[in-house]
Amino acid sequence: MSRILVVDDDASLRRIVEYNLAEEGHAVATAGSGEEALSALEKARFDLVVTDIKMPGMDGMDLLRKVKESAPETQVIVITAFGTIEMAVEAMKAGAFEYITKPFNRDELKLTVRKALRFQTLESENVRLKREVTRKFGFENIVGDSSQMQAVFRLVEKVADSDASVLITGESGTGKELVARAIHYRSSRAQRPFLALNCAAIPRELLESELFGHKKGSFTGAIRDKKGKFEEAQGGTLFLDEIGELPIDLQAKILRALQEREVTPVGGNDVLKVDARILAATNRDLEEAIEEGRFREDLYYRLAVVPIHMPSLRERPDDVPLLVAHFLKELSGKKPVTVDRDAMEALRRYPWKGNVRELENTIERLLILRESDTIRRDDLPEKICSPSTAPEGPEAGFTFTFPPEGFGLEEAERALILEALRRSGWNQSRAAQFLRVPRHILLYRMEKFDIPRRPPEEGTG
Numbered sequence: 257m258s259r260i261l262v263v264d265d266d267a268s269l270r271r272i273v274e275y276n277l278a279e280e281g282h283a284v285a286t287a288g289s290g291e292e293a294l295s296a297l298e299k300a301r302f303d304l305v306v307t308d309i310k311m312p313g314m315d316g317m318d319l320l321r322k323v324k325e326s327a328p329e330t331q332v333i334v335i336t337a338f339g340t341i342e343m344a345v346e347a348m349k350a351g352a353f354e355y356i357t358k359p360f361n362r363d364e365l366k367l368t369v370r371k372a373l374r375f376q377t378l379e380s381e382n383v384r385l386k387r388e389v390t391r392k393f394g395f396e397n398i399v400g401d402s403s404q405m406q407a408v409f410r411l412v413e414k415v416a417d418s419d420a421s422v423l424i425t426g427e428s429g430t431g432k433e434l435v436a437r438a439i440h441y442r443s444s445r446a447q448r449p450f451l452a453l454n455c456a457a458i459p460r461e462l463l464e465s466e467l468f469g470h471k472k473g474s475f476t477g478a479i480r481d482k483k484g485k486f487e488e489a490q491g492g493t494l495f496l497d498e499i500g501e502l503p504i505d506l507q508a509k510i511l512r513a514l515q516e517r518e519v520t521p522v523g524g525n526d527v528l529k530v531d532a533r534i535l536a537a538t539n540r541d542l543e544e545a546i547e548e549g550r551f552r553e554d555l556y557y558r559l560a561v562v563p564i565h566m567p568s569l570r571e572r573p574d575d576v577p578l579l580v581a582h583f584l585k586e587l588s589g590k591k592p593v594t595v596d597r598d599a600m601e602a603l604r605r606y607p608w609k610g611n612v613r614e615l616e617n618t619i620e621r622l623l624i625l626r627e628s629d630t631i632r633r634d635d636l637p638e639k640i641c642s643p644s645t646a647p648e649g650p651e652a653g654f655t656f657t658f659p660p661e662g663f664g665l666e667e668a669e670r671a672l673i674l675e676a677l678r679r680s681g682w683n684q685s686r687a688a689q690f691l692r693v694p695r696h697i698l699l700y701r702m703e704k705f706d707i708p709r710r711p712p713e714e715g716t717g
């Protein structure tokens with residue numbers, strides 16, 4: 257049942273409309289003037305207003321404008337006299353859903369009202385969904401109380417409303433995509449599309465057309481024109497995931513798209529203006545890729561106007577209990593499930609290589625396999641509760657015990673470098689930051705101590 261307000265200074269016409277719409281099962285209220293209608297609108301919410309245009313005092317046009325101002329979700333149908341088509345056009349421009357000319361028959365009236373109400377339902381559903389999505393990707397869903405995550409939140413907040421490109425780095429499963437979405441949904445582009453493209457998941461031949469679109473017939477299988485992601489994300493945000501996997505020739509084309517703000521579809525000559533904000537993510541060490549000639553330095557600086565680094569879960573063990581509580585709440589049904597202290601401690605100490613994603617999967621599995629509403633240490637997978645992995649955890653900080661016979665400074669340095677590399681997932685830029693030395697110094701020392709650039713095979717899987 258919808259709520260409809262019928263406005264007409266002509267009492268008999270008002271009654272006819274009222275009668276017909278009530279017959280359709282709607283709750284119908286009436287008003288004899290624009291002023292009366294306004295006060296009814298102030299008191300209650302209506303899905304639809306059906307109003308005559310010509311009325312003494314406040315006319316239908318004024319009423320229409322007031323409705324669109326104060327309750328844009330309320331649809332308006334105007335009734336015009338025969339031969340006043342200009343008025344009707346004017347009303348449509350001001351936001352009326354449709355107009356009906358007098359004299360009209362009941363079927364025409366009912367049909368138009370049905371259409372307007374269907375549209376109204378879709379519109380308010382749309383508004384509701386958008387609100388929901390906005391809420392979902394606010395910060396409520398990104399859990400983290402550690403200083404590292406707080407720094408990420410502050411950065412997201414600061415950068416969201418600009419159009420600056422953001423490069424989000426971090427190990428797999430640290431929440432890079434989550435942060436990209438948070439940036440989009442906190443920006444002024446929130447109502448426009450957020451599109452993600454995984455550069456690693458699409459073969460080279462298709463990637464270019466995915467990005468820039470193609471013209472019909474430009475290659476076998478191009479049976480019609482296709483829009484690229486740059487174009488589809490118009491006004492919104494384009495998230496280029498796994499940017500480190502982008503083939504070098506496409507890097508040049510992306511750079512051009514960013515610099516000139518225009519793209520050329522595959523097989524086309526015309527250039528299209530594009531307005532999409534670019535966010536990119538990678539779990540690779542792009543600086544290393546640049547050194548090895550696999551990534552363009554100029555593109556790197558274009559993308560990393562603002563770099564955001566997602567800390568690994570090992571670096572912020574205090575976030576583990578929060579995340580555990582978050583996933584328990586999200587994944588368990590109505591009955592609350594808890595994790596006892598011993599089990600929590602084991603979870604906290606475990607060096608999550610797959611980061612938050614691995615933790616999430618672990619909790620999901622525990623919930624399926626659990627035998628009671630309390631998860632104990634014994635319920636945890638072997639690799640998590642076995643104490644042998646514990647010392648590897650982030651807790652294994654450096655407390656030096658000086659052996660009586662002394663120790664080699666160089667050995668200690670080598671051990672520190674190895675530990676920094678291990679903690680950073682062998683990402684040299686991160687390891688260097690961790691050790692507070694420039695990256696080239698780290699590389700120099702690694703060479704000196706004969707430390708390989710990539711992790712030795714054993715103990716990495």
Ligand SMILES: Nc1ncnc2c1ncn2[C@@H]1O[C@H](COP(=O)(O)OP(=O)(O)OP(=O)(O)O)[C@@H](O)[C@H]1O
Nearest residue numbers: 397398399427428429430431432433434539612613
């Ligand atoms: N801080 C967090 N709070 C809550 N959930 C998180 C958090 N970080 C990550 N997650 C969850 O972990 C999973 C992985 O996150 P996401 O896909 O954003 O990671 P990613 O860094 O993009 O990983 P990859 O490099 O493998 O693509 C998702 O289910 C996400 O919802």
Ligand SMILES: [Mg+2]
Nearest residue numbers: 432433497537
């Ligand atoms: Mg991702």
